[in-house]
Amino acid sequence: xxxxxxxxxxxxxxxxxxxxxxxxxxxxxGCGPVGTLLVIRRMSLVGDAMAHALLPGAAIGFVLGGFxxxxxxxxxxxxxxLVALLAGFVTRVTSQREDASFAAFYLIALAAGVMIxxxxxxxxxxxxxxxxxxxxxxxxxxxxxxxxxxxxxxxLALIYRxxxxxxxxxxFLRDSSGHGAxxxxxxLGLVVVNLVAGFQALGTLMAVGLMxxxxxxxxxxxxxxxxxxxLASLIALLCGLGGLLISFHGNxxxxxxxxxxxxxxxxxxxxxxxxEGLVARWYQTRRTHSLSTR
Amino acid sequence: xxxxxxxFAKLILALLVTCSTNVTAAPDQxxxxxxVASFSILADLTRNIGGDVVDVAALVGPDAxxxxxxxxxxDARRLxxxxxxxxxxxxxxxxxxxxxxxxxxxxPIVVATxxxxxxxxxxxxxxxxxxxLRNGRIYVExxxxxxxxxxxxxxxxxxxxxxxxxxxxxALDQATRARFTAVPASSRRVITLHDAFGYFGAAYGVEFLAxxxxxxxSEASAANVAQLIRQMREQRVRAVFLENISDPRLMLRLVxxxxxxxxxxLYSDALSPPGTAADTYLRMFEHxxxxxxxxxxxxAATAPRATAGAP
Amino acid sequence: MAARLxxxxxxxxxxxxxxxxxxxxxxxxxSLAQVRNLTVSYxxxxxxxxxxxxxxxxxxxxxYGPNGAGKSTLxxxxxxxxxAANGSIELPAAVRARTAFLPQRAELDRxxxxxxxxxxxxxxxxxxxxxxxxxxxxxxxxxxxxxxxxISGLADRLIGEVSVGQLQRALFARVILQDAPLILLDExxxxxxxxxxxxxxxxxxxxxxxxxxxxxxxxxxxxVRAHFPQTLLLARKMLAWGATTDVVTxxxxxxxxxxxxxxxxxxxxxxxxxxx
Numbered sequence: 001x002x003x004x005x006x007x008x009x010x011x012x013x014x015x016x017x018x019x020x021x022x023x024x025x026x027x028x029x030g031c032g033p034v035g036t037l038l039v040i041r042r043m044s045l046v047g048d049a050m051a052h053a054l055l056p057g058a059a060i061g062f063v064l065g066g067f068x069x070x071x072x073x074x075x076x077x078x079x080x081x082l083v084a085l086l087a088g089f090v091t092r093v094t095s096q097r098e099d100a101s102f103a104a105f106y107l108i109a110l111a112a113g114v115m116i117x118x119x120x121x122x123x124x125x126x127x128x129x130x131x132x133x134x135x136x137x138x139x140x141x142x143x144x145x146x147x148x149x150x151x152x153x154x155x156l157a158l159i160y161r162x163x164x165x166x167x168x169x170x171x172f173l174r175d176s177s178g179h180g181a182x183x184x185x186x187x188l189g190l191v192v193v194n195l196v197a198g199f200q201a202l203g204t205l206m207a208v209g210l211m212x213x214x215x216x217x218x219x220x221x222x223x224x225x226x227x228x229x230x231l232a233s234l235i236a237l238l239c240g241l242g243g244l245l246i247s248f249h250g251n252x253x254x255x256x257x258x259x260x261x262x263x264x265x266x267x268x269x270x271x272x273x274x275x276e277g278l279v280a281r282w283y284q285t286r287r288t289h290s291l292s293t294r
Numbered sequence: 295x296x297x298x299x300x301x302f303a304k305l306i307l308a309l310l311v312t313c314s315t316n317v318t319a320a321p322d323q324x325x326x327x328x329x330v331a332s333f334s335i336l337a338d339l340t341r342n343i344g345g346d347v348v349d350v351a352a353l354v355g356p357d358a359x360x361x362x363x364x365x366x367x368x369d370a371r372r373l374x375x376x377x378x379x380x381x382x383x384x385x386x387x388x389x390x391x392x393x394x395x396x397x398x399x400x401x402p403i404v405v406a407t408x409x410x411x412x413x414x415x416x417x418x419x420x421x422x423x424x425x426x427l428r429n430g431r432i433y434v435e436x437x438x439x440x441x442x443x444x445x446x447x448x449x450x451x452x453x454x455x456x457x458x459x460x461x462x463x464x465a466l467d468q469a470t471r472a473r474f475t476a477v478p479a480s481s482r483r484v485i486t487l488h489d490a491f492g493y494f495g496a497a498y499g500v501e502f503l504a505x506x507x508x509x510x511x512s513e514a515s516a517a518n519v520a521q522l523i524r525q526m527r528e529q530r531v532r533a534v535f536l537e538n539i540s541d542p543r544l545m546l547r548l549v550x551x552x553x554x555x556x557x558x559x560l561y562s563d564a565l566s567p568p569g570t571a572a573d574t575y576l577r578m579f580e581h582x583x584x585x586x587x588x589x590x591x592x593x594a595a596t597a598p599r600a601t602a603g604a605p
Numbered sequence: 606m607a608a609r610l611x612x613x614x615x616x617x618x619x620x621x622x623x624x625x626x627x628x629x630x631x632x633x634x635x636s637l638a639q640v641r642n643l644t645v646s647y648x649x650x651x652x653x654x655x656x657x658x659x660x661x662x663x664x665x666x667x668x669y670g671p672n673g674a675g676k677s678t679l680x681x682x683x684x685x686x687x688x689a690a691n692g693s694i695e696l697p698a699a700v701r702a703r704t705a706f707l708p709q710r711a712e713l714d715r716x717x718x719x720x721x722x723x724x725x726x727x728x729x730x731x732x733x734x735x736x737x738x739x740x741x742x743x744x745x746x747x748x749x750x751x752x753x754x755x756i757s758g759l760a761d762r763l764i765g766e767v768s769v770g771q772l773q774r775a776l777f778a779r780v781i782l783q784d785a786p787l788i789l790l791d792e793x794x795x796x797x798x799x800x801x802x803x804x805x806x807x808x809x810x811x812x813x814x815x816x817x818x819x820x821x822x823x824x825x826x827x828x829v830r831a832h833f834p835q836t837l838l839l840a841r842k843m844l845a846w847g848a849t850t851d852v853v854t855x856x857x858x859x860x861x862x863x864x865x866x867x868x869x870x871x872x873x874x875x876x877x878x879x880x881x
Contacts, residue, residue, distance in 0.1 A: 014520055015551045040717060118364070135519050136543035165727060168717050172727065175684060175706055223718050223763060247516035254516050 010248045016135055017244060020254070023137045023145055023201045024240025027210060030149040030194045032233025033156050035215030036225065037187065041167045044212055045099075049106040050188075051195050051208045053083035055113030058199070063116060069140045073196050080192035083109050088185070134201045134244075134254050141200045148197040152190055159183055164225065202255045209259035210236055217266040220273025235265055327444050330376040332387045333360045334565040335424055336406055336433075338575045340380060343437050343456045347448045353393075356567045360386060365393045373397035378444055380437060383407040384421035404440040406433045415492050422562065425494035427467035427579065434460050466576060470583050474498045481590045483531040485522065485548065490562035500586065503531060514544060526552030533557035533589035557589030637662040637700065637787060637818045638683060642692035645675070645682050651841065652678040655692070658837070658846045662786075663816040665809070667823050667833035667849070671865035674840045676822040677709055680789045683820065696787075705785035707776055709792045709822075715765045721775050722760030725750060728782025750778040753811075755804050770801035777808055788812060790821040794828070806832050829853060840864040 011017045038047055057079020058072045065071025083105045090101040137145075156163070165173045166183045173180045198207025214235035215228070222228045243258025250257070271278050326349040331337040337352035344350065353369050354360040360382075373379065374397040381387055383405035394403070410429050413420045423429040438456035442449045474482065483501045491502040503525055525531060526548070534554040536545050549556055560582050561572040572578035636659035643656040653675040660666055668676045681687040682694060684706040696704075728750070729743050751757045754774040759767055767775070773793065780788060790809075794802045810832070812819050823829050829836055829849060836852045838844040840861050845852040 010516070010520065014523060016519060016523070016547050017516065020516075042714070118366075133514060133544060135514055135516060136547045138543060138546065161730060164719070165730065168719055168724075169713060169727070171686075171708065171712075175686070175704070176730065224720075225718050228718060244516055248520060249517065251515045251517035253514065257515075 006249070007245065010245065016137075017248065019137045019142060020134045020244055021241060023134055023142060024244070024258070025237055026142075026145040026149040027194075027198055027201060027207075028214075028233045028236035028240060030145075030152040030197065031207075031211040032214060032231075032236055033229035034152060034190055034194050035211040035236075036218065036229040036232045037163070037167065038191065038212065039215045039219065040225065040228070044216070046102060047191065047195070047208045047212050049102055050080055050084070050191055051199065052110040052113075053106040054080045054109075054192070054195060054199065056109050056116055057082070057113075059113045059116040069138075069144065069200060073144060073200065076196045076199065077192055079109065080195065081189060084185070084188040084192065088181070088188075092181075133203075134258070137201055145197045145201060148193050152194060155186065155190060159186060163187055202258070206255040206259050209262060210239070213259065213262035213266050214239065217262070217269040217273075220269040220275050220277050223275065235262065239265060327441065328375060328377045329441075330373055330379050332379075332381040332390060333563070334358075335563075335575055335578070336380050336382060336437075338565060339406075339430075339433055339459075340437055340441075342459045342575075343434060343452065344441055345451065345455055347445055347452060348441065354387075354564065356565045356573070358564055360563055361388070363387075363389055365389055369393065370397040373399045376401065378402055378404065378440060380404045380406055380440070382421055382423075384412065384419050384423065386421035402440065402444075404436060406436050408432075408436050413492055413496060415489065420489075420492045422490045423493055424575070425491055425562070426497040427463050427470065428497065429493065430463050430467075430575065431460050434463065462576060466579060470498055470579070473583060473587055474500060477587065477591055483529060484533040484535060484557065484586060484590060485526065485531055485552075485554065486535045486560055486562070491560075494582070498583075519544070519548070522548060523552045526554055533586070535560040535585070535589075555589070558585040560585060634661045634663075636660065637664075637696070639695040640692070641695070643679075643682065643689055643694060644691035645678050645687055646690040647678065651690070653682070653839070654842050656839075656843050657692075658843065660818055660820060661835075662818055663813070664835050665813040665819045665821075665833055666835040666837055667821055667829040668837045668839055669823055669826065669829050669853070670839040670844075671861055673868060674861075674865070676839055677791050679839065680706070680791050680820065680822060681708075683787075684789055700786050703783070703785050704787045704789065705780045705783040706789045707780060707791060707793060709795070713764070713772075715772075717764065719764055720760065721756065721762050721764055721767060721771075722747065722751070724764060725760070725775050725778045725782060728779040728784075746782060747778075750781040751775075753781060754778045754808060769796055770798045773797050774801060774805065777805055781808070786817055788817055788819045790819070792822050792824060794823070794825070802828075826853065826858070841868075 011021060035047070038044055054076040058076040060079070061068070061071035061073070061075025064075075083102075087098065087102040087105045090096055090105075091098045094101075162173065162177075162179070162183045163186075166180050166187075170180050170184075173183075194211065195207050198210060201207070202210065214232040217235055218228045218231040222231050239262040240258055243261045244254060246252060246261065247254040247257040269277065272280075274280050327344070327347055329340055329344070329348050329350045331340055331350055331352050333354040334352045334356050337350045340348060340350045351372055353365065353372075354363045370393060373393060376399060378401060379394070379399065381390060381403060384407050407421070407423050407429075410423045410432050412423070424433060434456055438452060441452050445452070479499065482499055483503065485503045489502070489504045491500075494500065495502045503522055531552075532554045534545055534549050534552070535557050536542050536559045545556070548554065561578045565574065565578055566572040572581040638660040640656055640658050640660075643653055644651050645653045656679070668679060670676055678687060682689060683696070684704055685701060686706070726743075726747050729747070747760075748757070751760055754777050756767075756771055756774050756778070759771060759775070764772060764775075777793075793805065797805075806828070809819055809821070821833070823833070830853055833849055835847065836849040837846045838852055838857055838861060842864075844861060844864065845857055
């Protein structure tokens, strides 16, 4: 089996592979920067929590509209934003920290979602909500993903500086202009919208994997925010491509293959990454040790 | 005063005793046998054989998937109060053992697939034995024996009903065979999402292709989907069937790319809700057969088809 | 006793000076921030009680007192981060919008992937708004600021790669760029080396020359005496407020200690209040 058959042929022969690849590309463009910002803001677990928070909204959308993309997406988006807003409100008004109020609300949301689905339908419907498949991306889903990616890039380009400021030194921003909350909310909105797009293609749990793993892996290679984001997107795209090929040649389920590959990339980066990778640190300690003993 | 108190006490006691003895001494044979069947098809069979003698409830109802069923406390309660439990067996109900333990049910459990000729697919036993009407008769026999055992007084009527129903199954089996034989072998290839029709295919000579294993809780791999599309193109399999318990998006994708046509909905693991096309075992079978034949028979060949290889 | 009176006299003189100046009309020393009977609470207890006085425009004032005296609270209230439970702070709106505040333990994430130069440049954004373009003039201003604080070569380093002292210099450079009429510094030299301290005191001196109003919380009396012409001695209540030479006396310092011993509150609570 030559390289062409291995890498190119599956995409030439099958439309569903091509569509899946395009979906991965669009997802990577959106998830890369968003995931990077989540990581540097120390909000890595918010991604997963938010994915669960999408559930009741999507469930209500499903109950009202069946497997309709529009219904589930709008429902998920509204539900996710609502949880974010409520958590933010509680954090501001009480002495609760952001992570505690977020945890409280996303768990409430998750339970509500499961309850709604079991009241209305069987658990297999819930299962399909949680694990979509990238092999069944239809036109509507592709358009949604593409739109989300464009929107993400546009908004981030626009609010880049105040967003970084808000991430890094929110008190300073508050003293200067007082709009910190707005940028924080815009950012959370971007997280929700990328997860909504992702869950249509990969399911909520896998979508978070594609958002967080490349971003955490990138930290072992790059230092600037823009290069981190770019690298995260690149890793996400390559994992999408690779995962699809593994699923194709190795007969493994596609979503888990993609995310597992991203996991492998993370582990490899952890070990050999030049910035604080295990090997680099070991080498560093050896060098300082030998310097001090000279 | 004391005497009147004593008198009232005795009166009440007497009333209580007569009431309770009325309840407990009444022959068990009078009230209907409470049967809990694991899923809708078994429930339907039991009702047909048992008639008034039984009061049947199904745990996994119509349009529900027994593979991913999650029992609720109400199910445990129903089980606790049951006299008889009927299950499919062959690992169809993965959640059942725990539920039975949890409910504290200690009565008899009838495994409907006892003595069935088990088919093996992909290395494990295929539980969907009811898809072959001959196996259906074995199911009926097993259920009949259990019911007669529980209600010997009604043995006569039970046997009669079982016999009548069995005859219907035989008739349907022969009719189905005839219908499929009429269709040329090369056309007898269809696609469903779910490998539930192994027995059906083997019995009536239809080849069922599917991109997944036979449980809905495993995800499709790209290789599966690709292989299926290749087959659809090469072997010109055109009829694709949706199921009442799975995600239609993957099916639609297959149709677009493989150049097939959606033939309709097939009912595999569950009946449809009461009042619809496949609400009993017999009607489900007739519906499935009719739907498949309609899609693959020559008259359907002139139906418009999607272009093969569409992105 | 006399010294205490001296303190009060000094305070009156500070106020009187303004009134006298206004009457004579010679040197116009205006009050920038007028504090009237200010009480600020933290968790139901008063951190500052009934503080009254004013910071004249262009003054260089040290706020000195024991732990838990409400010094950080005062600065936070001046910066507009804490609301008064009673009383008020009068500040011209233009000044309030352009106040530079350097909090005590800047809760900056040292692992954040941002360069020193970018942190300093944030000072521009405070003025020009976050969407303003970074032009040549601003770039030169940034370079100048870096030079003034002595870290010209560190602009490209990540903040995790520089020392505490160098980071503090960078934060001072950011304040320079903010071009603020009122500068509030909460313990700016805590955990910073002597060279850096000396250099930054020079920057503060420059600000004073530029007629900016500077208020700094300090814990080193020697620094107060050497570099700050005005002092506010605070122990939840004002003890003395005026010229350093009048106010910072041995008697007053002893008095501060006595006042502090009367408290039962642990010191850490107060820090947390202002870290908001």
